[in-house]
Amino acid sequence: MRHKQGVWYKHLNRVGQHKNGHDRYYFRPKQFRGPLPAAWKMPAVPLRSSTFLQSYAEALTLWNTMQQDPTCTGHTQVAPGSLAEAAAMYKASHGFSLLAPATRSVRRKRLEGMIDLYGAAQVSGLQQQHVNKDLSRFDGHAARNHLKMWRHFAKFLMTEYGIADPTADIARPKVAQSDGHEPWSMDDIAVYRDAYAIDQSARLAMELLYWTGARCSDACRLGPGHVTKDGWLSFKQSKTGGQVDIPFDRPLPAFAQVDAGDLRMLHACLDAQTDKHMIFLSEGQQRGANRGSHRDEKNLSNLISMRAKGCGLQNRTAHGLRKSRAIRWAQAGSSSLQIGAWTGHTSLGEIERYCRKYSRRAALTGGAVTQTK
Numbered sequence: 353m354r355h356k357q358g359v360w361y362k363h364l365n366r367v368g369q370h371k372n373g374h375d376r377y378y379f380r381p382k383q384f385r386g387p388l389p390a391a392w393k394m395p396a397v398p399l400r401s402s403t404f405l406q407s408y409a410e411a412l413t414l415w416n417t418m419q420q421d422p423t424c425t426g427h428t429q430v431a432p433g434s435l436a437e438a439a440a441m442y443k444a445s446h447g448f449s450l451l452a453p454a455t456r457s458v459r460r461k462r463l464e465g466m467i468d469l470y471g472a473a474q475v476s477g478l479q480q481q482h483v484n485k486d487l488s489r490f491d492g493h494a495a496r497n498h499l500k501m502w503r504h505f506a507k508f509l510m511t512e513y514g515i516a517d518p519t520a521d522i523a524r525p526k527v528a529q530s531d532g533h534e535p536w537s538m539d540d541i542a543v544y545r546d547a548y549a550i551d552q553s554a555r556l557a558m559e560l561l562y563w564t565g566a567r568c569s570d571a572c573r574l575g576p577g578h579v580t581k582d583g584w585l586s587f588k589q590s591k592t593g594g595q596v597d598i599p600f601d602r603p604l605p606a607f608a609q610v611d612a613g614d615l616r617m618l619h620a621c622l623d624a625q626t627d628k629h630m631i632f633l634s635e636g637q638q639r640g641a642n643r644g645s646h647r648d649e650k651n652l653s654n655l656i657s658m659r660a661k662g663c664g665l666q667n668r669t670a671h672g673l674r675k676s677r678a679i680r681w682a683q684a685g686s687s688s689l690q691i692g693a694w695t696g697h698t699s700l701g702e703i704e705r706y707c708r709k710y711s712r713r714a715a716l717t718g719g720a721v722t723q724t725k
Contacts, residue, residue: 370396379411436471495525535675547663551624554659559618565677565695568649575631596696607686
């Protein structure tokens, strides 16, 4: 990567942020296989500081040594026909590139963890029992997600290496029934609003997530440029690629009138921000952040959870705000299609569960729900 002042940092990858606000970096060449040496984890200091430059120089020196001496600690040679070779080809494949960025990131991490254990094994000998052995390291949803990685990887192996599908007869791991992230109640929203003023970034983040019902991966990149001339907040979802259009500066549909006050609150927060940028949720006021840079999705998710806990709200998350928006529209009597158009849900079945579970009270009160002031 190239630093904005012209310094070229080869093999350096940015992965989130440290708690002190500095970007988190790892030194990792694309062709490297194996666990990262400790020297490749860059310190939590500014990118152009002498401490960072010294650590980077040590990491680069270690990599040069590894290339000259394959027995050097941390380096794993890639044998022809091995799972490690196949994984490198898979990550560079067109099929892998078609996955959503967030999905690629998760799949890549799981794939590399598996390769660290079994990368030397030959693809030709891969069977169902070997996949089951790898899956046995996980339980519940983690096992399901790992199986998803294996199934997509197996399709690539079938095409490129001509083997039988080693995941064909593997059933999805069972998980405990759960409603997942807890939705926020109207009282929760009121408590949060009382705790944080409209000019604070934590308040703006909550209002944006609550009004749009967007995922963190989308909300962290929204800005004035996503507002159309006729007042829609319009964007494509990073996870599904689906189009979402939400009323932002235009008349609301009938079912959304009940929460018109939430939109007014969002605009009040945006107007109160003294440091405005091309994105709504900028980190320009945060110590150590690049001026005007946007929060990543993990940073935004952690911000909401920590600030909610700070005002006494336990187990309240950013994704819970997304569920709350869908629930509010279900309570207001909107259809599954209307809710899906607003939140971008692709599964109408999931939306219908919201409608069945949370619209009962509205049905008993003649469709009336508490109006946002």
